[in-house]
Amino acid sequence: MGTQAAINEYNVYESAEARFEIAARKLGLEEGLYKYLKYPNKEITVYIPVVMDDGRLEVFIGYRVQHSLVRGPCKGGIRYSPQVTLDEVRALASWMTWKCAVVNIPFGGAKGGIICDPEKLSPAELERITRRYTAELSEWLGPDRDVPAPDLGTDEQIMAWIMDTYSMHVRRTVTGVVTGKPIDLGGSRGRREATGRGLLIITNRALARLGMKISGCRVIIQGFGNVGATVARLMHESGYRVIGVSDVHGGLYNENGIDISALYDWVHGQKKLLVDFPGGERTSPDEILFRPCDVLIPAAIENQITSANAHRVQCRILCEGANGPTTVLADDILDRKGIFVMPDILANAGGVTVSYFEWVQDRQGMFWRESVVNQRLQEVMEHSFDEVLQYAETHRVNNRIAAYMLAIDRVAKALRLRGIYA
């Protein structure tokens, strides 16, 4: 097993591996299983030819990494962003394996991405890119093989195109091939809010554990997209005081609390810039992370809290909405500051949990009320929180390593039972 000494802090794959390694060592994982779980099962690169609206032929690069199928079909989102790299997709795929295992749902892990800037593409171009990417991957996808979902830069409409393209290839309608679909196409009630709702449930549980009160509890959220805006809204409605928010263009800070319902309408209804919202002091997108608060929720992108700035974080609870917002070298600094960390593979697992419910509903052809979805989500998140905390106490490790240990233990157990097919 390697060491943390030579790590490139900003390479998310190396960060993911370093945590895996610490947890595997604490668990005393056998060398063979360590090697097996360290590497992905399969990495697919596709070159996607697309005729652009102006008639030019462009080629985009797309990836799908299937990290593990040990506990079930692969599961994981698809990201459209100019920053996508194979290493990033690898890291995100392994996090999906651990995340599904932490919340104990019967999936392995995968992730996909296309290097493109969705903001610069027309809907017709996005549709062509999505359909060709899906067609190229069709033999590896399927409800029993690999089930994508939305992530940064992708949404319900893109999931609908994936479902349609896959269905055309297999000559029948297969709703269960993707999750995060529109409700009219086999999507689940509550899926859109699920990641944010999961973050709320985990934060509530953390507050109870630390003897803190919800009323007036000061929250700062980085990112105001699917995850950030939803958790902001749900927390505001639950009595938290959201004092800071930011998106890629800038941040807003108001220690008396921001009117999140009005801001939500401003950004997502009226399509105006978050930083132009009256009722707060303007900051830069990342400066918001370092203002004093009780709960800090990074819900944008990776590598936001690093060895260079972790000493500036001033919260009691760090609840990770984004995947990989904290680098491995920042972990020790946060530990020394006594910050209670709710790691991404636990805190943001609400999305994949309701994706699992969606997959179950599609296979049953029977759909649940939103209250049933939310109730089942709450049970899964609370139980998983308790299990992670139990591991942390038993093994005397921080919550992040505890979550990895719980996950690796579960996947390794399944792998030992299955054995290695020669």
Ligand code: NAD
């Ligand atoms: P999104 O595209 O809907 O929103 C991203 C938000 O982050 C936007 O408001 C954007 O302006 C902001 N942002 C981007 N760069 C920023 C920067 N440098 N500083 C501040 N803000 C910045 O994406 P999303 O679905 O909300 O995903 C956000 C994060 O949550 C990602 O890390 C994703 O992997 C993770 N996640 C998403 C889900 C899900 O269900 N969508 C589930 C689990 C984890």
